[in-house]
Amino acid sequence: MSSANSNVLLVEDNPGDARLIQEMLADSDGDSFRLWRADRLSAGLDMLSSGDIGVVLLDLSLPDSLGIETFCTMFAHAPQVPIIVLTGTDDEVMALHAVKTGAQDYLVKGEVNSNLLLRAMRYAMERKEAERALRESEERYALAAAGANDGLWDWHLQRGRAYFSPRWKSMLGFADDEIGDDPEAWLALIHTDDITTVRTQLANPQTLSGAPLNVEYRIRTRNGDYRWMLCRGMAVCDRDGLPLRMAGSQTDIHARKLAEERLLRDSLHDGLTGLPNRNLVTHRLHQSIEHMQRQPERRFAVLFLDLDRFKNVNDSLGHTTGDKLLIECGRRLGLCCRPHDTLARLGGDEFVLLLEDINNATDAIRVADRIQRHFATPFLIDGYELFMNCSIGIALSTPEYHHADELLRDADTAMYRAKADGKACYALFDADMHHRAVAALDMESSLRRSIDREGFELHYQPVIELQTGRISSFEALIRWPHETRGLISPAEFIPLAEETSLILPIGRWALREACRQLRQWQTADVRLAGLGISVNLSARQFSDEGLVGQVADVLEETGLPPACLKLEITESVLMVNAQLALSRLTQLRAMGIGISMDDFGTGYSSLSYLQRFPIDTLKIDQSFIAAMAHTVEGAEIVRAILNLGKALHLEVIAEGAESAAQVNMLQDMGCPLTQGYFFSRPLPHHEAETLLRSTFLTR
Structure with missing residues (x-):
């Protein structure tokens, strides 16, 4: 027993009755009580205020108070303390009235003994403690429900009536008296698209047997709008398993559902266009x-x-x-x-x-x-x-x-x-497109594998001095030895390499290999110190920000003099971004590298470009050389380009010379340099070296 519960306040003006109560408490077995006594109601109220009292034994007939008023005054002063009324045999009706008003029990003087007194006191304190615990539990439940902001409902299934809490109604905009106790008043508000699901869940045998109810639905508010709610509950059954009642809560989940709908829409629609x-x-x-x-x-x-x-x-x-x-x-x-x-x-x-x-x-x-x-x-x-x-x-x-x-x-x-x-x-x-696409994908995969193992070759086509017949330089042309298709020409795989940006690693390898090979020839024979090499640059390579640095690194790595390297670009490359092209070409020329305009005459052929860009060489496109022997116009175009090059102090090379007639015409026109199958096809490095020694080093 706690120290508070061991304090007993006896309010009794009769000394004999007080002594009798004191003796009964003293005879208690195992219980230790401390008795406080007052002979007036006022004194008892003061004692009740000054200490922790576990139980009050109250005589209703006191010098300063009489009858039921005595109890009411004491109860109002400390409603949390259990009160046992002491009364005479003639006041039993009044004592019963006190119990109905709030007393825990009553004892008739003269009939009470020690056991009866102790049992009454013990039960009074236990009941009061139970009331206190119940009250706290109810307060906690009410506070939790209010904090959760949920509406409560309780459906008596046998009577067919339901209770809806004020919060349940207010969250829909209704006043407390606007929705009665008919469950259909609730179900009639649920959206027509959801009501079947709700009724099915409510009637589900598992739900009626006590399984948790958990259902989402839209419900109409007082202003006619619909809001999403989550309804949770549980049924209570009798000992025979028949459902008696079902109770639960209603939670407003409208904001969450709208957020879910937005997320779903965002996952299925484009954020910019809404499509x-x-x-x-x-x-x-x-x-x-x-x-x-x-x-x-x-x-x-x-x-x-x-x-x-x-x-x-x-x-x-x-x-x-x-x-x-x-x-x-x-x-x-x-x-x-x-x-x-x-x-x-x-x-x-x-x-x-x-x-x-x-x-x-x-x-x-x-x-x-x-x-x-x-x-x-x-x-x-x-x-x-x-x-x-x-x-x-x-x-x-x-x-x-x-x-x-x-x-x-x-x-x-x-x-x-x-x-x-x-x-x-x-x-x-059509099906052919698919086959071509698959073939392109296969080629791309093969290209990537070849890049990893540097599985390419450079072939070298000599550029010939027409007056002496000697080799002036070589143009390095890439070839791809495919594992199943043999040697693949650049016209077949370079466009794909451009499209996939694989041209960048391929181009870097070709530049390094061409410079390495030429430097090896020069090192082997000092008479080749002036021999040059030209390497083609694609549009994608030329636009690469790291191009100038890559060229510098290759020259440093291979030891090739910059003057021996010439980079070939087309007119269209220059026109993609003229300002960028001018800046990049200026940087390359400052390193001492030569710049050649390939396929001249097939693009824009603007004289202003020749003036603006630091170009050293013009290469006449082979289509003009092919037409030269058949039409006067073709010959005049070639002659005009040669004269233009002389006027601008540019070196000119005629591409695609394939016959003696073409070579003779170019000689007559004063063309200084040419290349083509008439002299040599592009050769692997060992064949190019043999040709070099038989021509360059013997003349």
Whole structure:
């Protein structure tokens, strides 16, 4: 027994009765009580305020208070302390009234003994403690419910009535008196799309047997809106397993559901244009394929669209303008769709259009033509008038397609064919495209393996001095010995290397190998100190920021004098970015390296470029040499280029000399240098060395 519970306050004015109570408490076996006594109600109230009292024994008839008022005054002063009323035999009715008012028990003087007194005191304190614990539990429950902000409900299944807490009603905007105790008043508010699920859950035998209820639904508020709620509860059954009642809570989850819907939308839609993204269009493609497999007569098509030269807009006007252009392109494309078609943005400047329920390829082509017409009108973005075309690849549904990725792949392949055909057009996918794409992929893989093991060769074609017949220099030309196809020419694999950026490691290897080989020849014979080597640079190599540093590293590594190296570029390379080209060529020329313009006459051929750029050599394209012997115009073009080179103090080399007639004409025109099959095809390094010794070193 705690020290507080051992304190007993006896309020009794009769000394004999007080002594009797004291003796009974003293005879208690195992219980130790400390008795406090007051003979007046006022004195008892003071003692009750000054110490921890476990129980009060109260006589109702006191000098300063009488009857039920005595109890009421004491109870009001300390309602948490259990009170046992002491009364005479004639006051038993009053004692019962006191118990109904809040007393824990009553004892009749003259009839009470020690055991009865102690038992009454013990029960009084236990009941009061139980009341206190229950009250705290209820307070904790109420506080938890209020803190959780949930509405409570309690459905008596046998009576068919339900209780809805004020919070349950207020979270829907209703006053406490606006919803009665009919469960249908609740169910009638649930959204028609959700009510079947809710009723099924409520009627589920497992739920009625006590399994937890957990269901989400939309419910109508007082103003007519719908909000998402989570309803949780549990049924209580009798000893026979019959459900008696079901109770639970209702939680507002509207914000969470809206956030989930936003996340779902974001996962399926493009953040910039709001159009479906790859995930959503892939899902719908899967559905279309499944429908076609069930109904083979159904046809659909996939249009893969890529904006032509969109990168120029981003690079010149900025990404903000580019984004606005993409949004407007998406809007125009949407005008070309039917409501049940799917227009998606895959990312960047790529869009996909899924055309459902078409008759044949003509329907898809008609849509492609419509798109091209819509794009014919310029776009007005940020005050700029922008002309934008798109290349379109079309893949038609066939029973052979089983996966969405296959259709997207083939439509993409057809789009690249359209772009190769000149942009602003469309192309229908066919099986040959797939075979070519697979072959290109296989070639790319082989290229990568060859790069890793440096599995390339350089062949060397001599440049001949026409007056002496001696070798002036070599042009290094790359060859690729394929494991199964033999020697592959640059015309076949260089475009693929450009497209995949593999040209960079290939180009670095070719430059290093050409310089190494020439330096080896020079070291072997000092008479070759003036021999030169020319190496072709692609557009991708020339635009590489590290080009100048790479050239410097190669020269330092191989020990080749810079004057012995000449880099060949085409006119088109210079025109991609004239300002960058001028800066880069100036840096290379400052190192002492020669610069040659390859295929002169086939590009822009602007005299201003020859004046602006630090160029040493012009190479006349072989097409002019071939035409020279057949037409007067062809001969005059060659003569004009030779005269131009002389006037600008540029070295001139005629490419593609294949006959004695061509060589004689070039000699007559005063052409200083030429190369071609008439003199030698490109040779492996050991054959080139043999030729070099038989011509250069013997004349």
